[in-house]
Amino acid sequence: MADVTAEPVRIAIVGAGNIARSHARAITSQAEAAAPAPATIVAAMDVDQSQLGTFCAEFHIPGGYGDLGTLLSQARPDLVHICTPPSTHHPIALECLRGGASVLTEKPPTISLREFDELAAAEQRPPWFATVFQHRFGAGQRRLKQLAASGALGRPLIAVCHTTWFRDQAYFDVPWRGRWDTEGGGPTMGHGIHQMDMLLDVLGDWTEVSAIARTQARTMPTEDLSLAHVTFANGAVASVVNSVLSPREESYLRFDFERATVEVTHLYGYSDDDWRLTPAPGCEADVTAAWKHAADGGGGDAHSSHAAQFARVLAALRDGRRPPVSPSEARRTMALIAGIYASAFTRRPVAPADLGPPAAFYTAMNGGHEAW
Numbered sequence: 001m002a003d004v005t006a007e008p009v010r011i012a013i014v015g016a017g018n019i020a021r022s023h024a025r026a027i028t029s030q031a032e033a034a035a036p037a038p039a040t041i042v043a044a045m046d047v048d049q050s051q052l053g054t055f056c057a058e059f060h061i062p063g064g065y066g067d068l069g070t071l072l073s074q075a076r077p078d079l080v081h082i083c084t085p086p087s088t089h090h091p092i093a094l095e096c097l098r099g100g101a102s103v104l105t106e107k108p109p110t111i112s113l114r115e116f117d118e119l120a121a122a123e124q125r126p127p128w129f130a131t132v133f134q135h136r137f138g139a140g141q142r143r144l145k146q147l148a149a150s151g152a153l154g155r156p157l158i159a160v161c162h163t164t165w166f167r168d169q170a171y172f173d174v175p176w177r178g179r180w181d182t183e184g185g186g187p188t189m190g191h192g193i194h195q196m197d198m199l200l201d202v203l204g205d206w207t208e209v210s211a212i213a214r215t216q217a218r219t220m221p222t223e224d225l226s227l228a229h230v231t232f233a234n235g236a237v238a239s240v241v242n243s244v245l246s247p248r249e250e251s252y253l254r255f256d257f258e259r260a261t262v263e264v265t266h267l268y269g270y271s272d273d274d275w276r277l278t279p280a281p282g283c284e285a286d287v288t289a290a291w292k293h294a295a296d297g298g299g300g301d302a303h304s305s306h307a308a309q310f311a312r313v314l315a316a317l318r319d320g321r322r323p324p325v326s327p328s329e330a331r332r333t334m335a336l337i338a339g340i341y342a343s344a345f346t347r348r349p350v351a352p353a354d355l356g357p358p359a360a361f362y363t364a365m366n367g368g369h370e371a372w
């Protein structure tokens with residue numbers, strides 16, 4: 001791997017579809033905003049030649065490849081952004097890590113805990129294995145995390161985590177969506193994962209989950225909704241809803257601490273205006289001042305966005321530090337999703353210890369079950 005402290009980080013993007021464009025735009029805008037540029041896109045790869053050609057032309061990418069091995073040996077990227085459908089993340093990431101390139105993979109990082117653990121074990125630090133969870137990186141979430149950790153808000157008591165989005169049947173006609181073997185689940189895995197990751201980013205380790213899931217209105221093998229109750233090691237409890245059946249779409253998180261309620265209401269990304277703080281009676285002055293003066297976690301973007309996360313990933317790589325989001329953090333979110341599916345299929349409460357290697361839900365998110 002090149003000395004990334006001196007030169008721009010050499011990035012390759014694998015998968016040249018929808019989300020790859022957000023990646024390319026975010027990298028390009030950072031390269032244009034700073035001198036010397038923190039990163040440069042040296043190559044892209046896609047199994048679809050026409051997608052690849054359009055993408056390389058659109059973002060002036062010099063190397064277009066139809067094969068990952070050739071990309072790795074010829075373009076020698078420091079970092080590979082994986083923007084392909086979920087079931088392809090594991091083989092692509094493994095090949096990159098074994099080839100000496102760090103990996104930043106789109107969510108969900110893998111479609112099972114077993115695959116996830118294989119990637120975590122393949123890290124040689126560097127190369128690193130990181131997951132895209134961009135909503136951790138807006139100022140509001142960083143401020144909340146800091147105040148929660150410092151105790152300024154008191155004990156966390158109860159939380160609400162709603163991903164109530166709308167996806168019509170045509171959305172699931174894309175062959176990889178809504179299938180266990182290609183997406184690893186429905187809205188719990190594909191959509192609510194963002195909000196549940198924010199929930200766990202603030203509340204930490206979970207200890208038990210009870211859930212139901214079903215296919216209520218769409219025709220697909222996975223769920224189109226799930227509901228869960230989650231208990232945390234710190235004693236807090238949370239109610240989680242994941243749906244793609246909700247015409248008035250919203251992402252909503254609410255944290256009730258002893259000393260304040262903190263809420264964020266947004267859809268696919270928040271800014272500072274989307275956060276609301278309600279101090280408990282008698283705590284108005286303290287809590288309002290603490291929220292106002294809390295550092296934003298190192299400066300940067302008020303918005304949650306790929307660019308906000310990438311800035312931190314690039315800074316970490318250039319400093320020789322682990323880039324976010326780390327495997328241990330991403331795994332906790334993946335384990336909660338596995339726990340929701342395990343509880344929904346077995347109709348029992350599930351703890352993290354129930355999801356270890358011999359468990360069926362370790363190997364596949366549906367634990368080998370086919371229908372609800």
Ligand SMILES: NC(=O)c1ccc[n+]([C@@H]2O[C@H](COP(=O)([O-])OP(=O)(O)OC[C@H]3O[C@@H](n4cnc5c(N)ncnc54)[C@H](O)[C@@H]3O)[C@@H](O)[C@H]2O)c1
Nearest residue numbers: 015016017018019046047048051083084085086088106107
């Ligand atoms: N972070 C977010 O907010 C966010 C939003 C949307 C999608 N995503 C994630 O991004 C990923 C891609 O989603 P998308 O909507 O861009 O999909 P897409 O179908 O638009 O694009 C995927 C691309 O990958 C290519 N591809 C498929 N298999 C490949 C392989 N083995 N090697 C190389 N290229 C391959 C396809 O030809 C296609 O061009 C998914 O994991 C999805 O969950 C994340």
